[in-house]
Amino acid sequence: MNNTPFDLDNDTAYQAWREQKLADAPQELGDLVVEIDDPRTLSIAEHDALMQRCRKANMAIYVSKLGDISGTDIPRGFGSHFGLEHLDHNRGAEEDAVTALTVQDDALHSPYIPYSNRAIHWHTDGYYNRLDLQDHALLLHCVRPAMSGGENALMDHEIAYLLMRDANPDYVRALMQEDAMMIPKNVVDGVELRPDRTGPVFIVAADGHLHMRYTMRRRNVVWKDDPLVKEAVLIVPKVLAVYF
Secondary structure, three states, rough: OOOOOOOOOHHHHHHHHHHHHHOOOOOHHHEEEEEEOOOOOOOHHHHHHHHHHHHHHOOOEEOOOOOOOOOHHHHHHHHOOOOOOOOOOOOOOOOOOOOOOOOOOOOOOOOOHOOOOOOOOOOOOOOOOOOOOOOOOOOOOOOOOOEEEEEOOOOOHHHHHHHHHHHHHHHHHHHOOOOOOEEOEEEOOOEEOOOEEEOOOOEEEOOOEEEEEOOOOHHHOOOOOOOHHHHHHHHHHHHHHHHH
């Protein structure tokens, strides 16, 4: 493992990273917002402003002048500026792998919460994918507001890690176990669409970056029968509640 702050045995690197992370953390929502003209044709200044926020907070919010103009070319064009070329082509996506998050009542989409008017719980996108096919970026382009509700809450996964490690490093260690969580197989009409998927919550990549897999949807996850894992799982909602 590189000299990464996410190495539980390297407290010196962690403390230095922690200090800088908290110093760079946005203090209000406006700190994340960048006003742009057209997401498909970013200027150098717009791109740099978005990247600056992503480097510090792992997220940025853009406000464009496109209004309610729709089309999958918009998120694809925007994403291409940031190297988002290999998209997760899930079953509910369009032909070009962009997913339209609208209320849909057909047999393919209706079983899944993102295509309904139900509230969606805390999760990381693609947590159910194979470990070698994880989603490492998410681009959400809003064309029009929901008729009611529709609010989003976002959290920097590195802040989640920081709060968990500050509470008890052993919580992080428990959630780094390769069998910490199991996502049950997805079976529709007797056909297995996805097998059981087992893996950790926190993963440190070869380059030292932190990746997180998580869901608070109880029916979609089975946690390892381990006292420390179960204790850590109970702490996560408290961490989210404190942050928000």
